[in-house]
Amino acid sequence: MLTEYLNRLNELSPLSIESKNLLLEHIFVKKINAGDYILKQGDVCKHIYFVNKGFVRIFYYKNGKNITEWFSKEKSFFFSIASYFNETESNLVIETLEDSEIIFLSKAGLEKFRKTNLEIANLLIELFSGSLIFSQQRMESIQFETAKDRYQNLLNEQPGILNKVPLHHLATFLGITQETLSRIRAKV
C-alpha cells in the first residue's frame, strides 16, 4: 500500500530509493471511520493527506452553518493550506464520508529534508504547484460558471457523488441553498 503511494509520489517527481526511505519515516496510514474527523476545527494541519481509499469532505463554519469547501476523492492530495503554512488553527474541518484509509505525510519531515534533498524539494514544488492549479481552477469555476454549470460539472467529474453526499452539502459547495439547488435540478 505504501509502495503504491511512493510510486504516486515518484510520478509527481522522481525519487531515488534513498529519498523514499527518508520520506518513509514521516509517512503513516490511518483508517478512519465514516463520519470521523481527519482534522478538527482548531487543530493545526501538520500533514499533507492522501485519500488512499474512501471519500472526504472539507468544510468550514459560517454563521453556525457548515459550508462545504470541496470533496476529495480517492488518490488525491489535500491539506488545510493556511493552517499548514502559517501553523495556525485550522478553520477548515476535514471529515470522512465513508470508511477511509488516509495516508499522512508529515510537514516536519518535508521541511527537514527539503533543505538538503533536491528530490524532496522538487516533490514539494510539484505538490504545491498542483495545489495552486487546483485552487485557481476552483476560483475560476466560481467566477465564470453559474451554479447550474458547476452542478453539471461536478456530476461529470464525480458521477457517483449523488449517492455519497446529501444534497445540502452539494448546495453549500455550489454556494447556493439546498432549495435553490433542488429547483435547478427540477428544471433540467
Add this chain to the structure above:
Amino acid sequence: MLTEYLNRLNELSPLSIESKNLLLEHIFVKKINAGDYILKQGDVCKHIYFVNKGFVRIFYYKNGKNITEWFSKEKSFFFSIASYFNETESNLVIETLEDSEIIFLSKAGLEKFRKTNLEIANLLIELFSGSLIFSQQRMESIQFETAKDRYQNLLNEQPGILNKVPLHHLATFLGITQETLSRIRAKV
C-alpha cells in the same frame, strides 16, 4: 535595482552568490507605461513578475465585460497561474495602471536550475507556497465576507487605492456591480 530584487529573493529563501548569478541570466527589467500590458489575452505566461515600482491590475473577460481579479501593489510577485503551469494561453490579462517597472523572472531559468540547484528549488517552494496562501486567502475572503466587508478590507490594505482605480474596477473585483458598490458606500 536588481540587487534589491535579489535581496528580496534571498529573504524568501537564502541564495548563494553562485545561485544569484545563475538567476541573473534569467532576469530582466521592463519599464511599462500606464495602461500598457504586461501579459495580453492569449499570451502564454513565461515569467514570474515583480512590481518593482508602479501598480498593476489583473483581469479577465466575461461576457464582454472585464472583471478585475486583483491588484498588485509594489514589491509583490504575481503571475498567471494556469497559463504559467500548463503553458496554455492566458485568460488573465495583466495591465499597469501607473507607469511601472516590472522585473521578469523566467520560468525557463527556474525550471532549468531547480533540477540541480537546491537553493533555487527552495526559492520556488517559497514563491509557490506564498502564492498558494494568497490564493486561499482570496478564496476565503470571497466565501466568508460580504461585499461590504471586502470593500472595507481593501481600503485598509491599500489606503490609496481609491485615487488609483476607478470605481467600476473595484466593483468587479468585489464581485458586484458599480451601482451596488455605490449604494454600499452611500450607507457607510
Add this chain to the structure above:
DNA sequence: ATGCTTTTTTGATAAATGTCAATTGAGATT
C-alpha cells in the same frame, strides 16, 4: 408492510442585487 426518520421538493414571500436610464458631480479644455 407499517411506521419512523431523514432527505428532498414545493410554495409563498421577503430581501438582495442586477439592469437600464437619467441625473449629478468633478476635472479638464477652450
Add this chain to the structure above:
DNA sequence: AATCTCAATTGACATTTATCAAAAAAGCAT
C-alpha cells in the same frame, strides 16, 4: 465662466436567490 467628458450616484423596476413553512418522497428498522 461655459462646455465637454468621464465617473459616480440615484431612481424605478426586474430578476434572482434566500428564507420560512409545509408537503412529498425515500430510506430504514421493526
